[in-house]
Structures are given as C-alpha cells and as structure tokens.
Amino acid sequence: xKISNDIEYxxxxxxxxxxxxxxxxxxxxxxxxxxxxxxxxxxxLDTVDAHFTEKWLDNxxxxxxxxxxxxxxxxxxxxxxxxxxxxxxxxxxxTKIVATAKAFVMMKQFFGTDFGDKKxxxxxxxxxxxxxHTLTFVMAPMVHWPEVMVTYDSCDKVLFSxxxxxxxxxxxxxxxxxxxxxxxxxxxxxxxxxxVQTLLKKASQLDIEIICPLHGPVxxxxxxxxxxxxxxxxxxxxxxxxxxxxxxxIYGNTKKAVELLADKxxxxxxxxxxxxxxxxxxxxxxxxDAFRYSKLVLxxxxxxxxxxxxxxxxxxxxxxxxxxxxxxxxxxxxxxxPVAAKTMKQMLDTCKNLTFTxxxxxxxxxxxxxxxxxxxxxxxxxxxxDTI
Ligand code: FEO
Numbered sequence: 001x002k003i004s005n006d007i008e009y010x011x012x013x014x015x016x017x018x019x020x021x022x023x024x025x026x027x028x029x030x031x032x033x034x035x036x037x038x039x040x041x042x043x044x045l046d047t048v049d050a051h052f053t054e055k056w057l058d059n060x061x062x063x064x065x066x067x068x069x070x071x072x073x074x075x076x077x078x079x080x081x082x083x084x085x086x087x088x089x090x091x092x093x094x095t096k097i098v099a100t101a102k103a104f105v106m107m108k109q110f111f112g113t114d115f116g117d118k119k120x121x122x123x124x125x126x127x128x129x130x131x132x133h134t135l136t137f138v139m140a141p142m143v144h145w146p147e148v149m150v151t152y153d154s155c156d157k158v159l160f161s162x163x164x165x166x167x168x169x170x171x172x173x174x175x176x177x178x179x180x181x182x183x184x185x186x187x188x189x190x191x192x193x194x195x196v197q198t199l200l201k202k203a204s205q206l207d208i209e210i211i212c213p214l215h216g217p218v219x220x221x222x223x224x225x226x227x228x229x230x231x232x233x234x235x236x237x238x239x240x241x242x243x244x245x246x247x248x249x250i251y252g253n254t255k256k257a258v259e260l261l262a263d264k265x266x267x268x269x270x271x272x273x274x275x276x277x278x279x280x281x282x283x284x285x286x287x288x289d290a291f292r293y294s295k296l297v298l299x300x301x302x303x304x305x306x307x308x309x310x311x312x313x314x315x316x317x318x319x320x321x322x323x324x325x326x327x328x329x330x331x332x333x334x335x336x337x338p339v340a341a342k343t344m345k346q347m348l349d350t351c352k353n354l355t356f357t358x359x360x361x362x363x364x365x366x367x368x369x370x371x372x373x374x375x376x377x378x379x380x381x382x383x384x385x386d387t388i
Contacts, residue, residue, distance in 0.1 A: 003035065003156075003158070003210060003212060003218055004156040004158070004210070005156075006037055006038050006039055006133065006155075006156065007035055007036070007037050007038075007153070007156060007158060007212075008035065008036045008038070008063045009033065009034075009035060009212075009218065010034045010035060010036050010044070010056065010059040010060055010062075010063050011031055011032055011033035011034040011035075011048060011056070011059070011171075012031070012032055012034075012048050012049075012052040012055050012056050012059070013029055013030075013031050013170035013171055013172050014029050014030045014031070014032065014049060014051065014052065014170060015029040015170055016029075016051065017029060017030050020080075020168065021080075021188065023284075024168065024183075024184075024187055024188075024284050025282050025284070026168045026169065028168065028169035028170055028173040028175055028180070029169060029170035029173065030080075030168060030169070030170060030215065031169070031170050031171045031215055031216060032048035032049050032052065032056075032080055032081065032214070032215070033046070033212065033213060033214045033215060033216075033218075034046050034047060034048055034056060034059070034060075034081075035160065035212055036060065036063045036064070036069075037130060037133055037135075037153065038063070038067070039130035039131035039132055039133045040130060040131030040132075041070040041071065041129075041130040041131060042064065042067055042068070042069045042070050042071070042130070043069070043070065043071040043072075043073055043098075043128070043130055043135065044060060044069050044071070044072050044073065044088070044095075045073045045075065045151065045160050045212075046073070046074060046075055046076065046081045046082075046214060047072075047074075047081060047082060047083065047084035047085050047088055048080075048081065048083070048084050049079065049080045049081075049083055049084075050079065050083035050084065052084075053083070053084040053087045056084055057084070057087065057088065057091060060088070068092065068094065068095075069092050069095045070095065070096065070130075071095065071096050071097075071098050071120075071128065071130075072085070072088060072089070072092075072095050072096070072097050072098070073097075073098045073099070073128075073135070073151060074097060074098070074099040074103050074107075075099075075148060075149050075150060075151060075160065075162040075214070076103075076144075076145060076147070076148045076162045076163060076214065077099075077103050077106040077107065077110070077145060077147050078144070078145055078163075079110070080214075080215075081214055082106075082107075082110065085097070085107065085110075085111065086111045086113075089115060089118070094118075095118065096118050096119070096120050097115050097118050097119050097120065098120045098122055098128060098137075099119070099120075099121070099122070099147070099149075100121065100122060100123065100137075100139065100147050100148075100149050101121050101123075102146055102147035103147040103149075104119055104121065105147075106147055122137045122149070123137070123139065124137070124138065124139045125137070125138070132155050133153050133154075133155040133156070134153075134154055134155065135151050135152065135153055136151070136152045136154065137149050137150075137151055138150045138151070138152060138199070138202050138203075140162060140164070140195070140199045141195060142192045142195040143162065143163060143164055143189060143192060143195050143196055143199050144162075144163045144188055144189045144192065148162050148163070149162070150162050150164065150199070150203075152206050152208075154207075156209070156210065157206075157207050157208055157209040157210065158208070158209070158210040158211075158212055159203060159206060159208045159210070159211050159212070160212045161211050161212065161213045161214075162213070162214055163188065163189060163213070163214055163215065164189075164196070164199065164213060164230070165181070165211050165213040165216070165219060165226055165230065166181070166184055166185075166213040166214055166215030166216050167180040167181035167184050167213075167215060167216035167217075168180040168183060168184050168215070168216075169216065171216070171217060177216070177217070177226075178229060180216075181216065181226075181229070182229070182233065182239075182288050182291075182292065183284050183285060183288045184215070184216075185230070185233050186233065186284075186287055186288045186291045186321065187284045187287060187288070190233075190287075190291065190321035190322070191320060191321045191322055193233070193234040193235060193236055193322060194234075196230065196233075196234035197234050197235060200227070200230060200231060200234065203227075208223060209223070211223060211226065233291070236291070236322065236323075236324045236325050237325065238293070238294040238325070238326070239291075239292045239293075240272055240292050240293055240294070241272065241293070241294045242270065242271070242272025242273060242274065242292075242293040242294060242295070243265055243270055243272065243273050243274075243293060243294075243295045243296075243297060243382055244274050244276070244286075244289045244290055244292070244293040244295070244296050244297070245258050245261065245262060245273070245274070245275045245276070245296075245297040245299065246276045246278055246286055246289075246290065246296065246297070246298055246299070246311070246314055247275070247276070247277060247278065247297075247298075247299035247300060247311075247331070248277070248278050248279055248299075248300045248301065248308040248310045248311050249277070249299075249301070249333075250301055250303075250308070253333060253363060253365065253366045253367065254299050254300065254301055254331065254333045254363065255277070256366075256367055257299065257331055257333070257361065257363055257367055257371065257375060258275060258297075258299050258331065259275070260367070260372070260375055261297065261299075261331070261361075261375050261378060261379055262275050264375065264376065264379035264383075265379050265382060265383055268379055268380070268383035269383060270382070270383050272293065274289050274293065276289060278310040278311060278313075278314050279310045283310075283313065283314065283317065286314060287314070287317045287318065287321070290314075290318055290323065290326075291321070291323065293326075294326065294327060295326065295327040295328070295329070295382055296326055296327070296328045296329075297328075297329050297330070297331065297378075297382070298311065298314075298315070298328065298329075298330050298331070298344050299330070299331035299332075299333075299361075300331075300332065300333070300340050300344070301332075301333040301334065301340060302332065302333065302334035302335075302337065302338045302339050302340045302343075303340075305337070305339060306339070306340075306343050307340045307343045307344060308340075311340075311344070312347075315344060315347045315348065316347075318348070318351070319347065319348065319350055319351060322351075322352075323348075323351050323354075324351050324352040324353050324354065325352070325353045325354075326353075326354055326355075327354075327355045327356075327357065327382075328348065328354050328355070328356055328357070329356065329357035329359065329360065329361075329378060329381070329382065330344055330345065330356075330357075330360045330361070331360075331361040331362075331363065331375075331378075332344075332360065332361070332362055332363065333362075333363040333364075333365070334362075334363075334364065335364065335365045338362055338363075338364070341360045341362070357378065357381050357382065358381060359374060359377045359378040359381050360374075361374040361375055361378050362374065
C-alpha cells in the first residue's frame with residue numbers, strides 16, 4: 001500500500017490474537033504497522049510482533065526491490081513493534097538503527113545487545129536526511145513508554161505517530177475509528193494525558209497532512225477530527241453529554257434499581273444513557289464509556305465489608321488512568337450493613353475535580369418505597385439543568 005510516492009505501508013494484520021497486551025479483547029484483530037521510505041537512502045520505520053516476523057520481512061524485501069535498507073528507525077520498544085529487530089538485523093547486517101538512548105537500553109534488555117556500532121542515538125529535534133526527505137525526531141516520552149519518539153517527514157508532511165492515533169482492529173476490517181481508537185487510547189495511554197498534551201502542542205507546530213500510526217489506519221483526511229478527539233481525551237474533558245451507569249448485581253435487585261434509574265432518566269429527557277453490567281460486559285468498553293460521558297453512576301452491593309470485586313476492579317481502572325472532571329453518584333445495596341457507597345467514594349478520593357451528587361440511593365436487599373423515592377430524586381438531580 002502506497003502512502004505517498006516514496007512511502008509504503010509494510011505492516012501486517014493479526015487475526016490470530018486473543019488478547020492484545022494480554023488483556024484487551026480485539027474481535028477485529030490488530031494491525032502492527034511498519035513503513036518504508038524510499039529515497040537516496042532507505043529507512044524502515046519500526047518492526048512488528050514476533051508472530052509475524054517472516055511475513056513482515058517478506059513485505060520489507062518486496063518493498064525494497066533489491067535495494068538495501070540504510071536505516072531502521074525504532075520509535076517504540078514495546079514488543080508489538082520491536083520484536084523483529086534482531087531478525088531484521090541478522091538479514092540486513094549493515095543497516096544502522098536510529099532510536100533514543102532509552103530505546104537502546106531496552107534493546108539490550110530484550111535482545112542482549114544494543115547493536116554496538118550500528119546504533120545512531122537521536123534526541124529532540126535531531127534530523128536524518130534520506131535525500132529529499134528529511135526526518136525530524138520528536139520525543140514523546142510516556143506516549144506510551146519512556147523511550148518513545150515520533151518522526152516527522154517535512155517532504156511529504158507525514159507524522160509517524162508511534163502509538164498515538166492508533167486503534168484496535170486489523171486494517172482489512174472496516175469499523176468506526178473513534179469507537180476503537182477511544183477504547184485503545186483510554187485503556188493504553190489514558191493515564192498519560194499530560195504527556196499526550198505535550199506531544200499535541202509539539203505537533204501543532206508542524207504542517208501535517210498524513211498521520212501514520214503504529215496501529216490502525218493511516219489518517220489522511222479531516223485530520224482536525226482526530227486531533228480534536230485526542231485533545232478531548234488527553235485533557236480528560238467530556239466528549240459526550242450523558243449518563244453512564246456501571247453496576248454489579250448478585251441476585252438482580254441492584255440491576256432492577258439500575259434499570260429503573262435508566263428508564264427514569266430517559267423519561268426525563270436524557271438522550272444518552274448507557275448501562276454496563278461490569279461482570280458481563282467488556283471492562284475496557286466500560287472504562288472507555290466512563291471517560292466519554294459527563295456523568296457516572298456506580299451501583300454495587302456491599303461485599304465482604306467492601307464492594308463487589310468487579311466494581312472494585314472498575315474503579316481501580318478509573319483511578320489509575322487519572323479519572324477526573326466528572327459528576328459521580330452512587331447506588332448501594334446491602335442487606336445488613338451497607339458500606340458500598342462510602343467505600344466507592346473513598347476509592348475515588350485521589351481523583352481530581354469530581355462533583356458528587358447530593359443523592360445517594362440506598363437499597364436494603366430489594367427496592368422499597370423509600371429507595372424508589374430516592375431513585376426518583378436521583379434521576380431528577382442527574383437530569384436537571386444544573387448537572388447536564
Ligand atoms: Fe503498540 Fe505501546 O505498543
């Protein structure tokens with residue numbers, strides 16, 4: 001696949017994967033992107049996952065047309081991109097590796113060598129001339145590991161963005177970009193909003209017409225759409241006004257309360273109400289929704305003098321990703337000593353700029369007249385102009 005006259009896509013699709021990074025469900029597979037720039041000199045950008053080394057090396061060979069690669073540029077050392085470095089270097093022994101100093105430390109850890117006299121260490125603003133293409137390296141630490149850099153080609157106005165602007169899903173399956181890019185971003189890079197903001201500021205100084213990420217499609221049109229979403233996600237801003245209700249239920253009584261709340265909210269004019277059973281729904285989708293919507297309702301049972309395990313895990317996912325700037329309310333259930341609401345609130349203590357609703361709904365075993373009245377007040381509060 002041609003990206004421009006001189007730039008070719010040489011990555012691979014993975015439909016064999018069960019869990020990406022050992023935890024994310026990827027029903028549509030995954031792509032590990034790699035690119036080749038052909039000029040007076042030839043540069044290959046990044047390698048691929050270990051399961052696809054041979055296929056990728058075939059792609060490299062095919063794109064080279066009997067020429068020899070001068071540079072292998074490594075933007076990120078996570079194995080989904082770096083695992084094939086040593087195989088590449090066995091085949092193309094004279095190629096120089098271009099990467100950050102931290103990346104070479106990681107190469108030594110992964111491969112037992114940092115490729116000695118083949119290495120070219122680059123830092124912020126360093127350039128590499130291939131002929132008419134001059135590449136500028138821009139440091140992007142913690143997007144998503146500390147050694148990450150991105151690469152700008154001023155000739156074709158291309159930003160090679162490493163994990164930035166990536167998404168789940170193989171390239172031979174068409175799906176909605178934002179849905180799977182959001183789940184990817186929040187899950188994998190969500191904690192590092194400040195670092196992504198720094199990179200976006202640097203990118204705003206560049207004239208970019210094409211974004212080539214390490215996962216997902218090459219982005220060519222309406223780049224402001226993607227940049228705007230990254231701006232929202234990395235600043236922890238609200239993307240969509242609406243209520244996300246995340247719950248767990250053991251015998252169905254908490255579920256009944258949640259369904260009643262959702263119905264009431266819709267009746268009162270909330271057009272976006274999403275409900276997630278944390279024990280059965282993809283946890284990464286639920287986490288994504290919590291970051292997407294303006295209001296979050298957490299509903300769970302008291303369990304072992306704390307809260308039900310799936311809710312504990314969910315809140316942990318939120319706090320470790322710096323969840324903030326949202327309105328949060330609670331529904332708790334407990335048959336003899338309910339502590340769920342207090343426990344959930346304590347777990348969110350470290351989050352910045354959360355506004356808690358005045359109403360907390362307490363269910364004692366099953367819905368009662370009293371708890372139904374609390375749900376009505378809760379729905380009024382969540383749907384009022386003050387909180388929308
Ligand atoms: Fe796609 Fe952070 O590796």
